[in-house]
Amino acid sequence: MSADYDRIRHVGQRLCKELATQDAEGARLLKQAIGRKGVPLRAAGYSEALPVDNKSRLPLLEAHDTPDVPIFLDERGKSSFDAFLADATHFDKLVARGIASRLALMLSGPPGTGKTLLAGHIAAQLGRKLYVVRLDSVISSLLGDTAKNIRGIFDFVAGKNAVLFLDELDAIAKMRDDRNELGELKRVVNTVIQGIDSLEAGTIVIAATNHAQMLDTAIWRRFPYKIEFGEPERDLREALWFHFLGGNPADEVASRMLALLSAGLNGADIQELALAARRSAAHHDASVDMGSLACTLMRRYEGKNAAPDAYVADKRHLVETLVHRHGVSQAEVARFLGVSRQAISPYLKHAEDGH
Numbered sequence: 001m002s003a004d005y006d007r008i009r010h011v012g013q014r015l016c017k018e019l020a021t022q023d024a025e026g027a028r029l030l031k032q033a034i035g036r037k038g039v040p041l042r043a044a045g046y047s048e049a050l051p052v053d054n055k056s057r058l059p060l061l062e063a064h065d066t067p068d069v070p071i072f073l074d075e076r077g078k079s080s081f082d083a084f085l086a087d088a089t090h091f092d093k094l095v096a097r098g099i100a101s102r103l104a105l106m107l108s109g110p111p112g113t114g115k116t117l118l119a120g121h122i123a124a125q126l127g128r129k130l131y132v133v134r135l136d137s138v139i140s141s142l143l144g145d146t147a148k149n150i151r152g153i154f155d156f157v158a159g160k161n162a163v164l165f166l167d168e169l170d171a172i173a174k175m176r177d178d179r180n181e182l183g184e185l186k187r188v189v190n191t192v193i194q195g196i197d198s199l200e201a202g203t204i205v206i207a208a209t210n211h212a213q214m215l216d217t218a219i220w221r222r223f224p225y226k227i228e229f230g231e232p233e234r235d236l237r238e239a240l241w242f243h244f245l246g247g248n249p250a251d252e253v254a255s256r257m258l259a260l261l262s263a264g265l266n267g268a269d270i271q272e273l274a275l276a277a278r279r280s281a282a283h284h285d286a287s288v289d290m291g292s293l294a295c296t297l298m299r300r301y302e303g304k305n306a307a308p309d310a311y312v313a314d315k316r317h318l319v320e321t322l323v324h325r326h327g328v329s330q331a332e333v334a335r336f337l338g339v340s341r342q343a344i345s346p347y348l349k350h351a352e353d354g355h
């Protein structure tokens with residue numbers, strides 16, 4: 001049922017041998033059948049039966065595909081990511097030397113910074129299937145069923161050599177507020193811990209939380225590997241802009257400028273703004289108007305709304321910000337806005353006149 005073709009052939013061959021003396025034709029047909037090439041499960045219309053919540057009948061976890069967006073991490077994040085992958089890959093060697101620890105990785109940090117995406121990349125890099133548990137749906141069930149659901153999840157992944165991903169783990173801690181049932185909360189937390197403890201050595205479990213401080217220390221202790229996500233720094237924002245603008249070498253200057261102007265934005269914000277700008281450019285068969293993208297960004301960042309003549313005023317503000325605050329050369333600002341070097345100085349002159 002899990003399309004383990006090797007095992008089917010193995011068992012099939014044994015059956016063939018037994019059959020051969022009593023039913024030569026049956027044995028021949030069976031031999032022919034097991035000699036065929038395996039059909040990929042999905043093409044065969046097979047879908048894995050996932051455990052479901054008793055009341056809502058909704059699946060408690062879902063299998064995710066390989067992500068199509070690359071992950072951008074800062075230096076620390078990248079080295080933790082690589083270290084985890086290396087330990088997972090060489091797990092047997094670590095066991096042999098008695099220095100293996102549980103392959104459990106905790107991702108913490110604000111939303112939109114790439115935690116869910118990173119879990120997808122870990123599974124993809126290791127060639128394992130990713131099962132994502134949405135704890136909020138696991139929890140919104142009949143009182144008392146939550147612990148049962150959690151057990152169901154751990155039973156389901158046992159022996160699957162997959163990556164189990166407990167996304168938004170803080171949903172558990174939030175139960176404290178939503179239900180005046182401290183007894184149930186304790187039971188649920190304990191069930192998660194038991195579940196993690198019950199996993200075979202070498203099983204990968206990843207958890208993500210937006211509220212690290214809400215998690216029980218007993219849970220934290222189960223995760224020897226940790227990656228903390230924060231608001232992306234300038235270099236990281238530059239890489240994100242470059243990628244989401246389309247990755248053309250022509251956008252290098254723009255990515256650098258936009259990175260300067262987008263402190264406080266995360267990867268999801270940058271993706272959204274870059275894609276919106278590219279879509280609107282596509283409507284006019286044009287390339288992205290970087291000046292107006294930068295102005296949108298500044299308005300957003302500074303919490304302002306657009307006034308009727310905002311664009312001109314904003315552009316002046318934009319040029320001043322880049323030159324005076326970020327020390328960008330006028331030549332580079334000109335390249336960024338796609339205008340001549342001469343077109344830049346009037347913006348700055350105005351500022352000097354005004355003071």
Ligand SMILES: Nc1ncnc2c1ncn2[C@@H]1O[C@H](COP(=O)(O)OP(=O)(O)O)[C@@H](O)[C@H]1O
Binds near residue numbers: 069112116118269271
């Ligand atoms: N560090 C990053 N690298 C690449 N893409 C990112 C990054 N952070 C966010 N994104 C984009 O934003 C989307 C949402 O990020 P997600 O992984 O769901 O964040 P989180 O789980 O931390 O809330 C991602 O699918 C990706 O397109």
Ligand SMILES: [Mg+2]
Binds near residue numbers: 115
């Ligand atoms: Mg997420």
